[in-house]
Amino acid sequence: MTNTNLHSFRVAKLEILAANTLAPLGDATGFFCDYRGHTFLVTNWHVVSGRHYQTNLPLHHSRALPGVLKVHAHIANQTITPFTPPTSSTVFQFSLLDQAGSGCWLEHPLFGSNVDVIAIEVNSRISDCAKIFRIDLESELDNDAHLQVMDQAFVTGYPLSASTTPNSLPIYKSGTIASEPRVFDSEPRIYIDGKTKTGMSGSPVMIKRNAKSAQDTDEWLRNGLGLVGIYSGRDRQERSEFEAELGIVWPYKECLMPIVEAFFELSANTALRAR
Numbered sequence: 001m002t003n004t005n006l007h008s009f010r011v012a013k014l015e016i017l018a019a020n021t022l023a024p025l026g027d028a029t030g031f032f033c034d035y036r037g038h039t040f041l042v043t044n045w046h047v048v049s050g051r052h053y054q055t056n057l058p059l060h061h062s063r064a065l066p067g068v069l070k071v072h073a074h075i076a077n078q079t080i081t082p083f084t085p086p087t088s089s090t091v092f093q094f095s096l097l098d099q100a101g102s103g104c105w106l107e108h109p110l111f112g113s114n115v116d117v118i119a120i121e122v123n124s125r126i127s128d129c130a131k132i133f134r135i136d137l138e139s140e141l142d143n144d145a146h147l148q149v150m151d152q153a154f155v156t157g158y159p160l161s162a163s164t165t166p167n168s169l170p171i172y173k174s175g176t177i178a179s180e181p182r183v184f185d186s187e188p189r190i191y192i193d194g195k196t197k198t199g200m201s202g203s204p205v206m207i208k209r210n211a212k213s214a215q216d217t218d219e220w221l222r223n224g225l226g227l228v229g230i231y232s233g234r235d236r237q238e239r240s241e242f243e244a245e246l247g248i249v250w251p252y253k254e255c256l257m258p259i260v261e262a263f264f265e266l267s268a269n270t271a272l273r274a275r
Contacts, residue, residue, distance in 0.1 A: 004169075007206060007225050009074040009133035011170040013089075013158045014043060014202065016050070019067025019097060025050065025060050029157030029170070029203040030071065032122075035137040035260045039129040040119040041071065041094075042256060043202030044232045048096050048105050053116040053232070069094045072168070076131040089168045094125055108255060109262040111187055116232040116248070117255045121263060135204065135227055137260070140252070145207050145226030147181045147251075155196050155231045155247070157203030173200070178246060181228075188254035190229060191246040203231040205249050227252050 014028040030043035046053045050065040058065060071092045098104055105118040123129055147153075156170045175194025192205070206225040229251040250256070 005224070006133065007135075007156065007204075008169040010135055011156050011158075011204060012041070012074075013072040013168075013170075014047065015070035015072075016047065016066045017068040017070065018064040021064070022068060023062075023064065025064060025066055027158060027199045028201045029199065031156075031202075031204045032073065032132050032134040033119075033137050033256075033260075034134040036264060038260075038263070039122050039126070039132060039134055040260060040263075041122050042117065042119050042204075042230060044230065045105075045107065045113045045116045045118050046232065047202050048103065048118055048120075049113070051113075053113050056113075067095065067097050069096055074133055074168075075128075076133065092122075092126060094120065094122075106259050106263055109258050114187055115250055115255045117230050117250045117259065119256065119259045119263070137227075137252075137257070140227045141257075143209075143226065145209060145228060147177060147207060147228055149177050149180050151177045151207055153177055153192055153228055153249075154206045154208075154225070155192070155194070155200055155203045156206060157196075157200035157231070159197035159199045170203070173197075175247060177228075181251065184254075188251055190249040190251055192231075192249055193246060195245060196231065196233065196247055198233075200231060201233045205229050205231050230256065 010031050012030045014030050016025040016028060018025055028043060028047040030041050033040050033042055046059060048066060050059055051057060052059055071094060072089045073092060075090045096104055105120050107113060107118055108115040152174055154172045154174050156172050159171055173196055175192035178193040179191040181190050205228040207228050209224055209226045229249040232248045234247060
């Protein structure tokens with residue numbers, strides 16, 4: 001497994017369970033990222049809420065809503081330096097609701113659920129986050145992918161059931177950046193042209209990077225991939241978009257970074273009030 005891409009271990013398969021009965025409601029994808037010493041699990045708002053992110057209607061035919069998330073994560077046998085691929089995955093079970101029944105996830109501070117992205121801070125939920133494979137958001141910001149229309153991107157997630165996937169690692173499905181990635185009318189959103197499948201909601205969308213020189217050895221170059229955003233499928237279900245086979249990608253700078261920055265702002269305000 002020495003030639004396995006590091007990114008494959010940062011993507012997690014998610015099982016969604018109903019709040020009261022723990023009945024399975026479906027599968028999705030998430031990924032781990034690190035920012036300022038905290039680890040976050042990232043996926044879509046519609047995955048954890050069980051509701052359409054625009055209409056707020058329940059997505060499951062039974063109208064049951066999620067309450068628990070089972071996360072299949074890859075844990076290193078030692079701290080992740082140097083890179084040593086694990087041989088198996090570990091399952092974490094997270095409650096999505098607090099005692100009052102409110103969601104335990106973080107939403108976009110400006111757009112709320114209109115941006116179909118959430119983050120869950122997991123430092124308090126996982127005992128040793130240092131052994132989780134994560135996307136380093138500070139490194140991503142320092143080494144911008146310079147995304148352009150017509151670039152090839154890869155949605156990395158779990159479109160297949162556990163019985164048919166060849167291993168516990170994600171599938172890389174390619175698509176083309178189909179809209180100008182820096183021009184937005186309302187909510188920041190990018191379209192990709194490509195076929196994806198159920199289960200890939202919450203997948204990180206990546207683009208190949210080119211090394212600046214043969215001497216570059218930073219992780220972001222060894223990995224060879226740069227983060228574009230978070231995939232959320234075709235949940236708008238508008239006929240024109242469905243027929244055009246356009247998938248929605250929420251760019252991480254405009255959609256994920258405000259969420260994690262708001263976490264630190266809230267933590268600082270809470271600490272001030274506690275004084």
